[in-house]
Amino acid sequence: MLQLELPDHERQVLCARAIWICVGCETCLSRCPKEVDLPRAMDFLRQEALAVDTVSPDASDIVAFHRAFLGSIERHGRLFELGTVLGYKLRTGHLLQDAALAPSMIRRGKLGALPHRTDRQAAAGIFARVRALKEPGK
Amino acid sequence: MRLGYYPGCSLLGSSRDFGESVEAVAGALGVELFEVPRWNCCGASSAHAMDRLLALALPATVLATAARANLGEVLAPCASCYHRLVVAQHEIAGSPELKRKVEQVIDIPMGPPVRVLNILEFLERCADRIASKVKQPFAHTVACYYGCLLVRPSKIVAFDRSEDPVSMDRLVVQVGGKTVEWSSKTECCGAALSIPRTPVVGRLGAKIVGDAVAANAEAIVVACPMCHSNLDMRRVSIEEALGRKVSIPVLFITQVVGLALGLPPRALGLERHFVEVKLPAEAAMRASAAS
Numbered sequence: 001m002l003q004l005e006l007p008d009h010e011r012q013v014l015c016a017r018a019i020w021i022c023v024g025c026e027t028c029l030s031r032c033p034k035e036v037d038l039p040r041a042m043d044f045l046r047q048e049a050l051a052v053d054t055v056s057p058d059a060s061d062i063v064a065f066h067r068a069f070l071g072s073i074e075r076h077g078r079l080f081e082l083g084t085v086l087g088y089k090l091r092t093g094h095l096l097q098d099a100a101l102a103p104s105m106i107r108r109g110k111l112g113a114l115p116h117r118t119d120r121q122a123a124a125g126i127f128a129r130v131r132a133l134k135e136p137g138k
Numbered sequence: 139m140r141l142g143y144y145p146g147c148s149l150l151g152s153s154r155d156f157g158e159s160v161e162a163v164a165g166a167l168g169v170e171l172f173e174v175p176r177w178n179c180c181g182a183s184s185a186h187a188m189d190r191l192l193a194l195a196l197p198a199t200v201l202a203t204a205a206r207a208n209l210g211e212v213l214a215p216c217a218s219c220y221h222r223l224v225v226a227q228h229e230i231a232g233s234p235e236l237k238r239k240v241e242q243v244i245d246i247p248m249g250p251p252v253r254v255l256n257i258l259e260f261l262e263r264c265a266d267r268i269a270s271k272v273k274q275p276f277a278h279t280v281a282c283y284y285g286c287l288l289v290r291p292s293k294i295v296a297f298d299r300s301e302d303p304v305s306m307d308r309l310v311v312q313v314g315g316k317t318v319e320w321s322s323k324t325e326c327c328g329a330a331l332s333i334p335r336t337p338v339v340g341r342l343g344a345k346i347v348g349d350a351v352a353a354n355a356e357a358i359v360v361a362c363p364m365c366h367s368n369l370d371m372r373r374v375s376i377e378e379a380l381g382r383k384v385s386i387p388v389l390f391i392t393q394v395v396g397l398a399l400g401l402p403p404r405a406l407g408l409e410r411h412f413v414e415v416k417l418p419a420e421a422a423m424r425a426s427a428a429s
Contacts, residue, residue, distance in 0.1 A: 020187075021331070021335070021338075023183065023326060023328060023329040023330060023331055024183060024186065024187070024286075024329075025286040025290070025326035025329070026286055026287075026290035026291050027286070027290065027324070027326065029290070029291050030289075030290045030291055030292055030300045030301075039291075043186055043187065043190060043193075044190075046187050046188065047188065047189065047190060050188065061334040061335075062331070062334040062335065063188075064334070065184070065330065065333050065334040066183075066184040066187050066188050067188075069182070069184035069330075070181075070184050070185060070188060070189075070192070073178070073179045073181065073185075073196070077176075077178045077179065078147045078150075078177075078178060078179045079147035079148075079151070079179050079182075081147070081151045081152055085333065088333060088334075092334075097333075097336075098333070098336075101371070104412065105152065105371075108409075108410040108411075108412070109154055109410060110151060110152045110153075110154055110155075110410060111151065111152065112150070112151050116147075116150055118176050118177065118178060119176040119178065122176070122178060122199065123178045123179070123196075123199075125245065126178075126192070126195050126196065126199065126243055126244060126245075127192065129242070129243045129245070130189060130191050130192045130195060130243055133191065133239070133242075133243065134191075
């Protein structure tokens with residue numbers, strides 16, 4: 001993948017499901033005798049795939065999860081787990097997934113009904129400035 | 139001892155048991171934890187999967203806020219938070235250009251460097267205090283599971299040995315336990331795929347849980363909220379992948395230390411687990427005597 005910088009392969013790589021399945025466990029990097037930073041390459045390829053809009057349809061639920069997660073941080077400053085899961089369900093249509101888990105999480109005090117209070121403006125500001133830097137002139 | 143504290147989102151929610159046990163143990167050891175003021179999420183896997191600048195800016199805000207509050211050292215018990223903070227710090231320190239860009243985004247100066255401690259480093263540092271306060275030795279044989287983010291990438295986190303770490307094993311032995319030799323110490327649990335790819339997490343967890351059982355461990359001990367929820371909360375998926383039931387409980391290292399310090403199980407969040415924490419007789423008796 002890293003050696004074949006041909007346009008055909010680039011397309012193939014950017015459309016791959018594999019770049020989204022990689023969770024960044026960093027095992028490859030820690031074992032690579034040449035210290036090739038594949039986790040960093042994976043991050044780059046994911047962001048390229050988003051930028052040129054070639055995300056594999058097989059990975060749409062994974063991307064939906066990331067979007068729900070980041071959306072929660074942008075709104076609340078901290079992760080609001082219940083909101084994130086609901087956001088994910090709405091984005092993917094997997095409405096019944098883990099439905100049985102929610103009551104047992106609530107029983108164990110592990111699923112808060114409300115977001116935590118923190119500096120919401122600060123997080124929203126960071127997201128806004130990151131966007132502004134990416135889209136100069138807008 | 140006074141220490142900055144960055145609990146992270148999980149420790150207030152789905153891994154409340156970890157947060158409770160960290161705070162209970164710190165209290166028992168006489169360590170004062172000062173929360174980073176108005177802290178935000180580190181961005182976790184989602185930020186670095188989707189946006190590099192965001193993935194640096196979110197943890198950078200935490201570091202800059204800690205520096206501004208004169209917290210020279212910050213404990214980040216969550217392995218993922220720890221990893222994001224340390225990696226962001228490393229990347230920003232290595233590039234003045236990146237630092238300028240990040241500061242522009244976070245709108246506060248980075249300030250002096252903050253030393254980030256993971257939970258194992260923190261407990262190692264308290265080794266003498268722990269040794270002097272053990273009330274009920276943790277007489278169990280366990281498998282210490284480190285996962286990915288505490289030990290990798292080894293050049294950046296520079297903590298323990300990346301293939302066969304030993305710091306958690308040493309802590310367990312110090313409080314009276316034994317640890318097994320096994321080969322899944324640093325395998326991946328599947329992390330954030332827990333929601334979008336639950337069966338993958340089930341298969342990865344099956345290897346880890348199966349290996350721990352085969353090594354005759356009574357429990358798996360972890361130091362990461364994501365590892366815990368993938369091995370504990372996702373046990374049904376693991377059992378589906380294994381094709382059999384497995385009752386081995388998963389404890390946080392802070393719960394192990396807390397039990398040895400004689401703290402009541404409830405104060406350590408032990409009743410919040412999905413897989414019941416039932417250790418062989420001797421410990422159960424001690425645990426009930428303590429509560």
